[in-house]
Amino acid sequence: MIRPVAHRLLLLRHCEAEPARGNEFGSAADQARPLTQAGHMMARRRGESMRRAGLVPDLVLCSPAMRTRQTYAGLLPFGEGARPEIRIEPTLYLAAPDELLARLRATSDSVHTILLVGHNPGLPALARYLNGVERALDSDFALGTLATFHVEVEERESIALTWKALGPRTAWLESFSQN
Numbered sequence: 001m002i003r004p005v006a007h008r009l010l011l012l013r014h015c016e017a018e019p020a021r022g023n024e025f026g027s028a029a030d031q032a033r034p035l036t037q038a039g040h041m042m043a044r045r046r047g048e049s050m051r052r053a054g055l056v057p058d059l060v061l062c063s064p065a066m067r068t069r070q071t072y073a074g075l076l077p078f079g080e081g082a083r084p085e086i087r088i089e090p091t092l093y094l095a096a097p098d099e100l101l102a103r104l105r106a107t108s109d110s111v112h113t114i115l116l117v118g119h120n121p122g123l124p125a126l127a128r129y130l131n132g133v134e135r136a137l138d139s140d141f142a143l144g145t146l147a148t149f150h151v152e153v154e155e156r157e158s159i160a161l162t163w164k165a166l167g168p169r170t171a172w173l174e175s176f177s178q179n
Helices: 025-029 037-053 066-075 099-104 122-130
Strands: 004-015 058-060 085-088 113-118 146-156 160-162 171-177
Touching: 004 122, 037 066, 037 146, 058 066, 066 113, 099 113, 099 122, 113 122, 122 146
Parallel strands: 004 113, 058 085, 058 113
Antiparallel strands: 004 146, 146 160, 146 171
């Protein structure tokens, strides 16, 4: 017997960050860029909208850049009793879509909702790759954009084909919200 199992993928681009300081343009300087005041407010509004929509992740995968970590922190709290596992992973910093996909595919079958907090151009490219609905995702994600996908997978007896089966047109866009 095959029965569908619902999973949800949330792709969130970081909120507005300060520009690089002075003439520092390297990776370390870029990763150290904090959110602006407007970026902090944007993250809090995004968190409020996620709470209203009942979007509570089981797992948060976050780039190590300060702007992504501060964006995630601004979303909190998700609700009473919600304690998602958070993983700050260096490989997610400016990751290409295939790297993001590989990380998602390595997720445990017991995780039902993943929030991935990252950067352009990897997030929008991944969203376009996974999108299984007619609605197009032609543009890059503006700052603070959240794309919500419903992932329907098959479960055969005790073997669940979940995140490891993620591929082209396997996720269905539920919402696309720009701040």
